[in-house]
Amino acid sequence: DVKVTQSSRYLVKRTGEKVFLECVQDMDHENMFWYRQDPGLGLRLIYFSYDVKMKEKGDIPEGYSVSREKKERFSLILESASTNQTSMYLCASSARGNRNTEAFFGQGTRLTVV
Amino acid sequence: AQRVTQPEKLLSVFKGAPVELKCNYSYSGSPELFWYVQYSRQRLQLLLRHISRESIKGFTADLNKGETSFHLKKPFAQEEDSAMYYCALKGSASKIIFGSGTRLSIRP
Numbered sequence: 709d710v711k712v713t714q715s716s717r718y719l720v721k722r723t724g725e726k727v728f729l730e731c732v733q734d735m736d737h738e739n740m741f742w743y744r745q746d747p748g749l750g751l752r753l754i755y756f757s758y759d760v761k762m763k764e765k766g767d768i769p770e771g772y773s774v775s776r777e778k779k780e781r782f783s784l785i786l787e788s789a790s791t792n793q794t795s796m797y798l799c800a801s802s803a804r805g806n807r808n809t810e811a812f813f814g815q816g817t818r819l820t821v822v
Numbered sequence: 823a824q825r826v827t828q829p830e831k832l833l834s835v836f837k838g839a840p841v842e843l844k845c846n847y848s849y850s851g852s853p854e855l856f857w858y859v860q861y862s863r864q865r866l867q868l869l870l871r872h873i874s875r876e877s878i879k880g881f882t883a884d885l886n887k888g889e890t891s892f893h894l895k896k897p898f899a900q901e902e903d904s905a906m907y908y909c910a911l912k913g914s915a916s917k918i919i920f921g922s923g924t925r926l927s928i929r930p
Contacts, residue, residue, distance in 0.1 A: 739916045748831060750908060750922035751866075758916055767919070798866065804916055810856065811910075811918055813866040 714799050714814040721821050727786040729817050731799030738804035740782035745796040757782055789821045824849050824913045828921035835899050836929050843894040843924050845909030854912040855885055855892040861905045904928045
């Protein structure tokens with residue numbers, strides 16, 4: 709069974725804190741993604757990575773950074789958390805290149821910034 | 823630029839009625855289109871993809887390049903179809919973007 713695992717289901721952080729969200733996949737996928745999911749806005753792409761140490765900005769990268777030091781792990785970093793970053797964060801992975809490749813999702817991390 | 827538009831936030835139909843969830847896209851190349859579903863308290867998962875031209879759980883979707891649409895259809899809705907549905911587009915460089923989602927509610 710394929711697995712994308714996010715390290716926390718729920719997180720509560722204070723404004724200004726540095727926050728790390730971790731994601732691990734066991735499918736040897738090249739591509740990994742971070743989205744935030746908000747009611748009425750759907751999934752918005754924050755960053756994605758197509759290889760180790762490679763990253764591309766998505767549609768809403770401001771206030772976030774990412775790290776991919778190993779193929780299986782993709783971290784999302786909030787340098788200084790703000791209340792408008794309260795959201796559900798979803799990690800996903802997919803294989804590269806072939807057509808017909810789907811994204812597999814983690815269970816999500818609900819982050820609350822107070 | 824890649825863009826996916828789902829015009830309906832909520833769609834409510836009676837059990838046994840036909841369902842159509844709308845999806846329009848904008849992409850200059852040859853896209854791959856998908857429908858994902860999220861049932862209550864479950865993770866987001868693939869429902870179907872346009873390349874496979876398959877029917878999953880009675881749902882089908884046809885890619886219409888002329889109208890840049892990929893609407894999801896089912897002839898007879900069932901209560902277990904109640905969920906959040908997202909249309910997605912995979913374009914250049916493996917980037918996958920999603921629409922804003924449609925919540926489908928099936929009334930008994």
